[in-house]
Each structure stands twice: as structure tokens, then as C-alpha cells.
Amino acid sequence: MKHSAPRQFLLRHPGLMRLGVIIAILVLWEIAARFLIDPLFIAPPSRVVASLGTVWHTTGVPAALRLTFFELAVAFAIAVVLGLTLGLAIGLQPFARRSVMPIVLLLYGMPQITILPIFILYFGIGAASKIAFGVSHGTFPIIIAIVAGVQNMKPILLASARSMGASRWQILRWVIFPHMIPSFFAGMRLGMSGVLLGVLLAELYVSTAGIGHFTTMFTESFDPTKLFGLIGMLAAMAIVLNELVRRAEIRFGRWR
Amino acid sequence: MERRRQRTQQIASRAVQIGFLLALFALWYLATNRWGVNHLLLPNPIAVWHQLMDVLSTGEYLPDLRVTLTEVAAAFAIAVTSGTLVGYVVSRSRYLIRVFEPLFAGIYSIPIILFLPLYVLFFGLGPTSKIALGTTISFFPIVLSTIAGFSNVDRVLVTAARSMGASDYQMFRFVLLPAALPVILSGLRMGFTVALLSIIGSETIASLAGLGHHIVQLAEGMDMARMFAYIAFVVVIAALLNGVVSTLEARGRLR
Numbered sequence: 234m235k236h237s238a239p240r241q242f243l244l245r246h247p248g249l250m251r252l253g254v255i256i257a258i259l260v261l262w263e264i265a266a267r268f269l270i271d272p273l274f275i276a277p278p279s280r281v282v283a284s285l286g287t288v289w290h291t292t293g294v295p296a297a298l299r300l301t302f303f304e305l306a307v308a309f310a311i312a313v314v315l316g317l318t319l320g321l322a323i324g325l326q327p328f329a330r331r332s333v334m335p336i337v338l339l340l341y342g343m344p345q346i347t348i349l350p351i352f353i354l355y356f357g358i359g360a361a362s363k364i365a366f367g368v369s370h371g372t373f374p375i376i377i378a379i380v381a382g383v384q385n386m387k388p389i390l391l392a393s394a395r396s397m398g399a400s401r402w403q404i405l406r407w408v409i410f411p412h413m414i415p416s417f418f419a420g421m422r423l424g425m426s427g428v429l430l431g432v433l434l435a436e437l438y439v440s441t442a443g444i445g446h447f448t449t450m451f452t453e454s455f456d457p458t459k460l461f462g463l464i465g466m467l468a469a470m471a472i473v474l475n476e477l478v479r480r481a482e483i484r485f486g487r488w489r
Numbered sequence: 490m491e492r493r494r495q496r497t498q499q500i501a502s503r504a505v506q507i508g509f510l511l512a513l514f515a516l517w518y519l520a521t522n523r524w525g526v527n528h529l530l531l532p533n534p535i536a537v538w539h540q541l542m543d544v545l546s547t548g549e550y551l552p553d554l555r556v557t558l559t560e561v562a563a564a565f566a567i568a569v570t571s572g573t574l575v576g577y578v579v580s581r582s583r584y585l586i587r588v589f590e591p592l593f594a595g596i597y598s599i600p601i602i603l604f605l606p607l608y609v610l611f612f613g614l615g616p617t618s619k620i621a622l623g624t625t626i627s628f629f630p631i632v633l634s635t636i637a638g639f640s641n642v643d644r645v646l647v648t649a650a651r652s653m654g655a656s657d658y659q660m661f662r663f664v665l666l667p668a669a670l671p672v673i674l675s676g677l678r679m680g681f682t683v684a685l686l687s688i689i690g691s692e693t694i695a696s697l698a699g700l701g702h703h704i705v706q707l708a709e710g711m712d713m714a715r716m717f718a719y720i721a722f723v724v725v726i727a728a729l730l731n732g733v734v735s736t737l738e739a740r741g742r743l744r
Contacts, residue, residue, distance in 0.1 A: 244584060247584060247587035247588045250584075250588045251588045251589070251591065251592055254588065254589070254592065255592070274610055274611045275611060328498065328501070328502065331498065331499075331502040332501070332502035332503075332505035332506055333505070333506075333509075335506060336506060336509060342728070342731070343724055343727075343728075344685070344686055344689055344723070344724060344727045346686060346689055346690040346693055346701065347689065347693075347700075347701070347704055347720045347723045347724060347727075348720060349693055350693075350704060350705060350707075350708035350716065351708075351716075351720075353708075354529075354530065354708065355530065426598070426600065429600045430600050430602060433600055433602055433603055434602060434690055434693075434694070437602070437603075437605055437606070437694045437695075438693060438694050448606040449606070451606070452606045452609060452610050455610070457607075457610060460606055460607060460610060461607065464603055464604060464606065464607060467603055468599055468603060471599055471600055471603065472595075472598070472599060475598050475599075479598075
């Protein structure tokens with residue numbers, strides 16, 4: 234078996250090959266967008282990158298990105314607090330777990346997108362409806378992760394803490410809380426993808442000043458370059474937020 | 490004794506669940522009939538029930554249901570074919586897994602619904618953009634679970650079959666496929682759920698027809714009772730479809 238040197242090198246570094254695949258896709262996209270497909274519908278990546286500055290300087294776009302980020306942050310914070318409190322309240326009580334959990338799972342399994350118009354009706358077309366929809370998407374996975382975390386805790390730990398005379402608060406602080414950390418961060422990650430989904434769905438559905446407003450505008454004016462640019466920025470925001478909670482999960486999830 | 494206590498607890502938790510639902514409906518009824526909550530915000534449950542019966546008996550949901558189901562079927566079929574094929578090919582080599590798996594997993598973590606405006610621009614407002622988006626969204630769980638399923642087959646099984654002289658086809662049919670099937674099936678179920686959700690979602694956001702579109706139309710017409718009825722209808726349809734898919738998955742596992 235004789236391999237040429239570069240091939241050997243690529244075989245030893247799958248990461249570089251992955252980069253090569255991404256570059257190949259970008260090149261194909263560039264060729265397709267420049268020569269094969271009507272420029273009204275698709276923009277070549279080179280032009281999208283070049284237009285990022287213009288998109289950023291379009292009146293209202295920085296404010297819209299800030300607003301979307303604000304909606305995501307507030308929705309995530311509310312979802313975490315709600316999910317943690319409800320999750321602990323349901324999970325720590327065996328009877329509550331058995332009786333309320335099926336209701337939670339039922340609500341979680343419901344396609345929430347169908348009630349988006351009701352959210353808009355109750356909370357208006359501003360930021361409040363996006364935050365509310367994000368919260369309703371993000372809370373349930375957090376509750377479920379927290380309850381699963383409590384459930385997986387070894388009863389012997391609780392029993393031994395109690396038999397050694399730990400108070401309710403001490404048990405919560407020194408036994409339950411440390412054991413909750415891995416599932417708490419797993420819940421945060423799932424909650425973040427839920428919040429992203431909810432807020433973005435509501436933004437795209439109707440928006441007066443958020444990014445949904447601009448995606449509609451760029452779509453209707455057949456300006457794919459700016460549309461790709463804006464969506465690229467949002468995707469970057471989503472990736473960064475996802476990555477932050479994923480890193481936190483890896484960092485804090487392995488204390489044992 | 491123990492069993493009896495368990496039974497009592499079971500009955501008690503059922504009672505809580507039923508009580509919760511009853512309380513919800515009672516509150517809803519009282520709010521609209523007694524406390525005078527605006528009917529544009531919260532329609533009367535009895536009116537909603539009548540509207541639901543009307544929707545069901547006139548069959549006006551049929552065209553929208555057909556559009557949505559066609560879109561879901563097309564998207565899921567494409568995603569299953571491409572996802573399992575690509576997944577199988579990638580899973581055949583450790584190198585390819587290391588190249589492609591992180592790539593797919595990375596894209597899977599982005600909320601793909603974000604690209605809906607691009608799809609609408611490219612494929613138009615009609616069913617094509619929904620099929621394309623649904624395909625993209627359900628492709629990733631399917632391809633990832635196919636890779637996971639085929640790449641984690643026990644080495645011993647493969648070596649044993651090989652040494653007993655299994656042909657490539659026999660190896661696939663009797664060793665790899667049965668070992669990978671449970672994982673693939675759960676990927677398929679997840680792919681179906683997200684395809685259904687994303688298609689109803691994209692119909693809600695930008696479309697010409699379909700169940701999601703109809704809900705928006707009713708919302709814009711401020712026809713609240715009918716909208717609530719229609720939402721209930723869509724929720725039940727989605728639950729039925731997901732139930733069917735879960736049952737099929739459980740059956741496939743048993744084989």
C-alpha cells in the first residue's frame with residue numbers, strides 16, 4: 234500500500250478533512266450562486282461575507298439583533314428559574330411526581346406552535362410575546378431534566394444523611410444540590426435550544442422591530458445577500474449561546 | 490398491604506390528574522360565563538365545543554389536512570432515504586465518522602427553523618419550501634442515529650460472523666441491521682416528530698395552505714372559538730400521528 238504524503242496527512246487529521254468538506258461545499262455554493270441559479274434567490278458566500286458590513290449598518294439591524302438577544306436572555310432566565318423551582322417541587326415529592334409528571338409530559342408533547350397565535354393575542358406583537366413563547370418552550374425540558382435528576386439520586390444517600398441528623402435544609406444544600414448539578418446543566422442546554430426555538434419562531438411569525446421584521450423585509454425585496462448575512466449573524470448568535478451552555482455542562486457536569 | 494397502598498396511591502394520583510383537568514375546564518367556564526372575560530381573549534368552552542363539532546362534521550379540515558400530511562410524508566420519505574443511506578456509508582469507516590459526525594452534530598444544534606426565510610425565498614410560499622425545510626430538519630437526527638447504530642455494533646458479533654464465512658449481504662441483513670435497528674428506529678421517530686412540528690410551524694409562519702395556515706387565518710379573522718377548536722383538532726391529529734409512529738417503533742424493536 235503506497236499513499237502519497239498529503240493523503241497520509243489528511244488520513245491522520247480528520248479535522249482538516251472536515252474543514253476541506255466545508256470549503257468544498259462553500260465552493261460549490263459559490264459556483265452555483267454565481268453561474269447556475271437566478272441571483273434573485275441565492276447569494277454566493279463571498280458576496281454574503283462582503284455584505285455583512287452593509288447589513289450591520291442598515292438602520293435598525295443592530296437594534297433588532299440586540300432586541301432578539303435581550304428576548305433570548307430574559308426568556309432563558311425565566312425558563313431556568315421556573316423550570317428549576319417547578320422541577321424541584323415536583324421531583325422531591327414522590328406523590329407530586331407521580332400525579333403531576335404525566336400532565337407535564339402531556340403539555341411538553343403538545344405541538345406548541347399551534348398556540349402561537351394565542352400568545353400573540355395575549356402578549357401583543359412586541360417583545361413580550363417572544364419572551365413568553367420562549368419561556369413556554371424552554372421550561373418543560375428543564376423541569377423534565379431536573380425531575381429525572383432527583384429521581385436518579387440514590388435513596389441511600391438521603392437515608393444516611395437523615396440518619397446522621399441532617400436538617401431539611403442541610404440535605405438540600407449538601408446532598409440534593411450537588412447531585413442536581415449535572416442534570417441541572419443538562420436541563421439548561423435543552424432549555425436553551427427550546428428558548429432559541431420559541432423566540433425565533435415567534436420572531437419569524439410576527440415582528441415589529443426584531444429580526445423577524447428584517448428577514449421579512451429582505452425576503453420581500455428579494456435581497457438574498459442581506460438575508461443570508463442577517464441569518465448568518467443569528468446562526469452565529471445561536472451557536473455561541475448553545476456552545477456556552479454546552480461548555481458549562483461539560484465543565485460542571487463531571488464533579489464526581 | 491404493600492400492594493394495596495400502591496393501589497391507593499395510584500388512584501390518588503389519577504384523581505389529582507383528573508381534578509386538575511376538571512378544575513381547568515371549570516375555571517375556563519366560569520371565566521367566560523360568569524366573570525365576563527372578553528370573548529376575543531378567551532372564547533366560551535361550549536362555543537368551542539360546538540365549533541369543533543362543526544369543523545369535524547363539515548369536513549372543512551380535509552384540504553388542509555391533506556396538504557400538511559402530503560408535506561410531512563414527502564419530507565419524511567426524503568429524509569429517511571437520504572439520512573439512512575448517508576449514515577450507513579459514513580458508518581462504514583472510522584475515518585469518515587470522525588470527519589462527518591461532528592459536522593452533522595454541529596449543524597443539528599443550530600435551530601434550523603432560522604433558515605425558513607431562505608427556504609421561502611428559494612422555494613416559494615407553496616408546499617415545496619415546507620417539504621425542503623422538513624427534510625433538512627429531520628435529516629440530522631436520522632443520519633446521526635444511523636451512524637450511532639451501525640458504528641456501535643459489537644465487534645465480537647462482526648468478527649464471529651466474518652469467521653463463519655458470512656457474505657456482505659448476510660453480514661448486513663443478519664448482523665449489522667438487527668444490532669443497529671433500535672437506535673435507528675428511535676432516530677426515525679425523532680425525525681418524524683421534528684418534521685411534523687417544523688412543517689406545521691413553517692405553515693404558521695409563511696404559507697398558502699395547510700393546518701398551520703388555517704389556524705393563522707382564523708386568528709387573523711378574530712374567529713376565536715373556531716380557532717380554539719381548530720387548535721384542539723390539530724393537537725389531536727399530531728398526538729395521533731406521533732402515537733402511531735411510537736407504536737411502530739416499539740413493534741420494530743421487538744422483532
